[in-house]
Amino acid sequence: MKKIISVILAVMLFAVLTVPTFAGADYRGDIDYDNSISMADSLLCFRYVAGKQSFDDTSLYDPKAADVNKDGSIGLDDAMLIFKYVAGKITEFPVKEV
Numbered sequence: 001m002k003k004i005i006s007v008i009l010a011v012m013l014f015a016v017l018t019v020p021t022f023a024g025a026d027y028r029g030d031i032d033y034d035n036s037i038s039m040a041d042s043l044l045c046f047r048y049v050a051g052k053q054s055f056d057d058t059s060l061y062d063p064k065a066a067d068v069n070k071d072g073s074i075g076l077d078d079a080m081l082i083f084k085y086v087a088g089k090i091t092e093f094p095v096k097e098v
């Protein structure tokens with residue numbers, strides 16, 4: 001009985017910890033779907049802005065996540081924001097008023 005309770009608790013804890021990710025609370029910045037915002041995402045965004053990267057294959061990349069300031073397009077400002085986030089200069093992405 002004790003074991004069942006601990007299993008249920010573990011499952012509930014897992015659900016609580018993972019729901020925000022599945023709900024897409026803030027998916028922004030994680031372009032490559034690895035559940036973390038890293039230098040790889042920043043580089044992807046810089047490469048996209050430079051025309052060296054495509055996000056057409058949405059099974060590999062999430063173009064919506066690249067538009068971190070939510071102004072409707074992926075630009076150098078988005079790449080800079082991801083870079084600043086990874087560098088620890090900002091802790092969240094500002095939403096641009098449009």
Ligand SMILES: [Ca+2]
Pocket residue numbers: 029030031032033034035036037038040041
């Ligand atoms: Ca990522």
Ligand SMILES: [Ca+2]
Pocket residue numbers: 066067068069070071072073074075078
């Ligand atoms: Ca943008």
